[in-house]
Structures are given as structure tokens and as C-alpha cells.
Amino acid sequence: MATTLLAFFFLFILYFFIQIQPKKPTTANNLPPGSFGWPVLGETLDFQRSRKDGGANKFIRGRIDRYDSPLVFKTSLLGERMAVFCGPEGNKFLFANENKLVVSWWPKAIRSLFGKCLNTSRGYEAKWLRKIMLPYVGPDALSNRYDIVMDVVTRVHIQNQWEGRSEVTVFDTVKPYLFELACLLFISLDDPTHVAKLGSLFNTFLTGIGSLPIDIPGTRFYYGKKATNAIKKQLIMLINQRKQQNASSFEDLLSHDTSAVSITLLMKSLGEHPDVYKNVLKEQMGILEGKAPGEALNWEDIQKMRYSWNVVCEVLRLNPPVIGAFREALVDFEYAGYTIPKGWKIMWSAAMTHKEEDNYPNVTKFDPSRFEGTGPTPFAYVPFGGGPRMCLGKELARMQILVFLHNIVTKFSWDLLIPDEKIEYDPFATPVKGLPIRLHPHKV
Template sequence: MVVLLLLVLFLFIIVSVFVYINHTKSITVNNLPPGSFGWPFIGETLAYLRSRKNGTPENFERERTAKYGSPPVIKTSLLGHRTAIFCGPEGNKFLFGNENKLVASWWPDTIRKLFGKCLNTSRGDEAKWLRKTMLTYLGPDALSNRYTATMDIVTRRHIQNQWQGRRELKVFNTVRPYLFELACILFLSLDDLQQITELGSLFNVFLKGLIGLPISIPGTRFYRAKKAAVAIKKQLIMIIKQRRLALKQDVASSSDEDLLSHLLVSSDENGRFLSEMEIANNILLVLFAGHDTSAVTITLIMKNLAEHPQVYEFVLKEQLGILGAKAPGELLNWEDIQKMRYTWNVVCEVMRINPPVVGAFREALVDFEFAGYTILKGWKITWNAVVTHKDEANFPNATKFDPSRFEGAGPTPFTFVPFGGGPRMCLGKELARVQILVFIHNIVTTFKWDLLIPDEKIEYDPLATPVKGLPIRLHPHQV
């Protein structure tokens, strides 16, 4: 078995070197961005992944821009592809403003193979239709009319069952299953706790294979993630079939008026409906986007609130004011969310210092010029939110935690990009905002807490996560 694996790996490297040499010979343009393509096939991927593992994804770009005189774009090779890294707000503005013109959304092989055909991997009119269709259940109107009260109910139950009566816990490990349960309830009307738990366990494996080399050999992260993705989609298709039958027989309950039902009954302008696999792929996407990034953000918020007691007190004061204006037991509503201005400034500052997602990828649709350099058709392009957020030119005293940066007009456009921008701005931005604010309201009005591991390391694997899960000691408020 070992000999076979080594043989496969050897052949893989030989083919990769051949492709690399032939591709390099085809590049004759003189004004390519400065930088290095690194090793054949591997390129500079290992250094790129190492910077994420070390919790400093900004260093990969900083080291290279410093080496080449801080150009606005540098070339490299990541995950088997020629790649241009666009730097700073100018690069962000260019990419966000040229979507579907000069560039289009692109994701590494691992992500495309694991998610399959869905919103993230679609382009053009199909992507526009999918986005519009899904925004019906993820945009502000849906959140104000459908979801806010449900989020509050599930959050209160979670805190009662998982936080009350406990002296110590790990925040990330505790909020992640709760947010996955919430996503299943909101998007699928799924209330089978055992099935939710099984899906959640598979998601943990799935997530670890999203970023890396697409080597499908037993024992690798990608191999395990592929198996998990197949298992998740199998369960989702079973749920889809059951819902389709219920809709056909007109026995679906009012609680089933969710994203799943909407995807089943929606067709594009040509009358084409999504296949069951396409629906499963898109549900997989929103389940991922609807819980993991929020779990990371909530964990980092709680870390920062413990590290900055004065900020915690300001948040508590705002939330107690909202709580005091409501009748006992009354649920949060959309108007309450809009009042949480200071709390949202705190959330934004947390995402500035540690954006949950480093950035995203694009693909050059044609040869084009940027800042005097040529980007070739087919090259992949990436931007890095962490670098932009921690640049002193964009945020003076960038390492200082200061929520006041987001008062008034807030940061200069294209300097604060935790949700991306342009036509591809994160579809779940509003959903994440409400999820996070509902949780923070309930947790700060119930507890104060201390960190058990001060200065706990954060790694991007692939999302920004404290390596020990942020263990804390709880102090319930005296009623």
C-alpha cells in the first residue's frame, strides 16, 4: 500500500513539473508583477499555509511586498495556480468593481470539488439568479419578518442548557453546535437533534479540507473532507426528497416556508428548476456560511470583551437599556437589533483585527493591466483582508482595539472588507449581524467571564480560531 501511494505521488510530481515547465515557457510578457512562482506545482503554497497556521496570514504578503518594494500587486503560485495578490484598498476596489468584466469568482480545487455546483462556484446570469433567489430568505426583509424572534428563542434555550450552571467552558466548542442547530432550523426547519448532531460532526471534518492541496489519498484532510461532503449531501438529499413530497401533497406546514422550500419551488427565467444535487450543494454552502464564520466571530468577540473590561461595560450598558425597555420574557425584534449600534461597532473592530475569513479568489477573464502590470487571462487573483485591516495607512494605531473607528462615517471605503464587496459581497452578511447581536445581547446580560488562557494563539485553519477553543470562567450576574 505504501509503495503504491509513493508511486502515485511520484507520478503526480512528474506530471506537475512537466505542466509547470511548459506553462513557464508560454509566459513571455515582460511587465508581469514582481514576485516568484516558487517550486513546481507547489509554488509558495507551503509558506502561504504556514502563515495561516501561525495566525499571521498577513505576513505572507507583507514579506513579499517588502522584498519587491511594496508594489500594489505581486505574483506567486498558490495551490497549483499562477496567482496575483492584489494589495490594499486600491486592489480591493479594482476587483470588486470589475466582477464579471475583467475578473470572475473562482475558488481553489478543494472548495469547488467539495461544494460542487452552487452559488459560490457559479458565474454570470446563473450566479445572479441564485443570489437573488437566496437573498429572499437571507436579506434584511427575511430577517426582520421571519428570523429574529426565532434566533432569540434558540439562543435563550442554548444558554439555559449549555451555559447556566457551568463554571468553565470552551466558547468555540460550545457555540459552534448551537449555531449549526440554528442554521438547520432557519434554513431546513430541521428539529431532529440527533440528525443535526450527526451533520455537525461531518461538518467539522468537511471544514478542515477546504484549504490545501487537493490530494485525495487516504489519510489526507482532503480525502476525509470528500467523504464527509458525500455523507452530508446524502442526508440533505433525503431531506429534500421528503420536503418535495410534502409540497407535492400540499402537507408542508407553515414552518416549512424556509430556504429549502423556496429553492424547490423557484425557477429561473427559462423555467429551469434546480436539481436535488444543486439544492443540496447550495444548502451545504449556507449551512457552512451560516454557522462557522459566526461561531468564530462570537468566540473572538468574547475574547476581546474579556481583554477590554471597559468595552464590556459599555456593551452591557447598551444591552441592559434594550432589555429594560421590554416586558419580561419579550423576544428581541428587528427594531431592537437596530439599537445595538455600539455593540456592532465592537463586532466590527473584532472583525478588523481578526477577520474570520482571510480573503477570496478571482480569475482573470482576459489579459488586463493593473497599476502598470499585466495580469494574464486564466491567472487566479486573491486579496487579503487581514493585511488591509492591519495597515497603519488605513487604520492608525492598527494594533489597538478601538471600536470608535466605526463611529460616524466609519473607515474609508475598501479598507474594511470582512464581507468582501461588490456583486460578490457575502450573501449572509445581514444574517451574521443578527445572529451575533442576538447572542451578545443574551450572553452579556447573563454573564461576565475571564479568560483561562490569556493571549491564546489564533490560527487560520481555515477560519480564525483560538487553538484551545477559548476556555473561560463564567461569573453569572447577581439578579
């Protein structure tokens, strides 16, 4: 075992010496406080460990306190010199200066696995791709095309996978259902065998996203890259069979995983807070009572789920599915009195922003009322990002989560089989055991 670890560590060092080109010396003499850490490795290992501990909070908070710099500090991650922007002020600055001072950037593993798509596109190309995709995931598509289908598919799933069972592992059960739903909605694929094969490839692809980009057999990245190529071949084949362009296929299929994470964390929170569960159930039963027996949910019903959505928002505040995102400086610019050099990478963190006491008094308390009225301070709640790069699938995710929530709470209550189950980011926020629960069907 020790020999294997030593070999991988050697390969890790060798990879970065080969792949990372020497950076030009930084001429700016007013850099943010911080440390670049170890040669080559920087502070990457500390950052990766923090993801296993539930997010980037420990990594970022420790450096904010160490350097007494609440707005920005410098570090070196993933072979890049990087500035970490903190809090609503940093989010606002980055979102407002997209394609002006900064542009979207992702680590090499993500760029290699995604290839050329909306996630990795920049500038005009990104705007063009978002325009193409909007008809598939915007409010018009959701209200006119997907609402009833989503409800019917969800009912069938709960009937087949939940009813009659005493225990269920939530993430493992919800994830394939949402993938099947995405296949049906976006590529009209309903063949169970084909869906299962594609789903297996996507799971392999997703494990490669958060990995180091070491392209040798045995690594997550190697298998993720192979899975990516296989997925694209299958999607191209399906699109050609239908003789139509569907630019959203790859992106929308990816959105199923963050929705699965959100639903899992939602059920965890409702299991931990029975008073909140009762209020959600009351709202959802009110919607059910206003409909004819067997009548499907529609767009108007979703808009009535105000308290339920506040609960979801509080879940996403405490554990945003994705830690945050990255940018690249297009030019030298000043921020918070410091110089950010051209070419530097910038990280912002939803997970850190959502845990700041200044924005959320009694920050660790689960409190859906934070989202009543005008809600949190602007740019203090950013699970979907913001500005020109705001997540295009936000409304789709909202509908998926609320439709599932309606159908599950009107049929069951549940107990958590592992109280205080640990959450880790790999690459998305997920309970380490997948959230096993004991179901209690409502008495008819």
C-alpha cells in the same frame, strides 16, 4: 514518523506533477515583481505556514517589503501563477471589475468539495442563485421570520449549556448551537440525533476545505469529500420529504461556522478589554430595560445595537474569519503599471488590508470608535468581501452575533483562562484551544 512524512511529501510532489497541466509560457514582459518560488511547489508551503501563524499577513507583508511593491506582486500558489492585490485599491479594482476583467475562482480542494453552488458559480449563474437565496437571508426574512425564533433558541441554549457552569470552552459550545439554529431555520430540522449526525459530517467537510486536494485514504481531502457526498444525500432526502425547493440549504448551513468563529473572537476581545465590555453591557441592558419581562428581541432591537456592532466590526477587522478570496483574469489587463495575463489567478486579503497603518492608525489597538460616523476608508474594511460577490449572509451573521451577544452579556462576565491564546486559520480564524473561559453570573 520521518518515513511517513517522506511518503506524504513524495505523494504531494507526485500529485502535482500528475494533476497540474503545464502552463502556457507567459508572453507579457511587464509582470509584477515577485518570485514563482520552487518548481511545482511555488511558494505554497510558505503561504500554508503563514496561515498557522495567524493569517496571510506575514507572507504578504514580507513580499511587499522585499519587492518594494505595495499594490501588487506575483507568486505561485497551489500550482497556479498568481498576482496578489494589496490594500483598498486592489479590492476596489477587483470588486468593480467582477465579470468584466476578473471572475470568481477557488482552489481545487474547495471546488471539488463544494461542487456546483453559489460559492463556485460565476457570471449569470451566480446572479441567478443569489436571487433565489435572497428571500431566505435578506432583511425581510430576518425581520419577519427569524428574529424572534433566533432569540428564543439562543435563550434555551444559554440556559442549557452555560448557566450553572463555572467554565466553558466557547468555540466548542457555540459551534453546535449555531449549527442547530441553522438546521431549524433553513431545513426545519429539530431532531437532535439527526442534527448531531449532520453536524459531524459538516465538521469533517470543513477540515477538507483548507487541505491539499490529495484524494487518497488518510488525507483531510479524502474524508472531506466523503462527508460532502453524505451531506448532500441527507439534504436531498430532507428537501424531498418536504416536497419543496430550498436552494439555500447547503450555503446557509455553511454560514454557521464563520458566525461561530466571530462570536468566539468577540468573546475573546471582550474578555481582554473590560472597558469595552462595560460599554456593551450598558447598551444591551438599556435594550433589555425597554422590554417586558420575557419579551423576545425583534428586528428593531437589533438596529439599536450600534455600539455593540462597532465592537463586532473591530473584532472582524483584527481577525476576519476568512483570510480573503480569489479571482481569475478573464483577459490580459493592466493594473498598477503591470500586466496581469489572462488565466492568472488573483488573491486579495481582508486580513492584510485590515492591518495597514495608512488605513488604521495605531493599527493593533482595539478601538471600536473607528467605525463611528462614516467609518474606515472605502474598501479598507472587507470582512464580507464586496461588489457582486459580497457575502449574501452578512445580515444573517449580524443578527446571529448580536442576538447571542445580548443574551450572553446580560447574564455573564468572564475571564480568559489562556491569556493571549494563539489564533490560527484552519480554515477559519480560531483560537487553538477553543477559548476556555471562567464564567461569572451577574448578581440578580
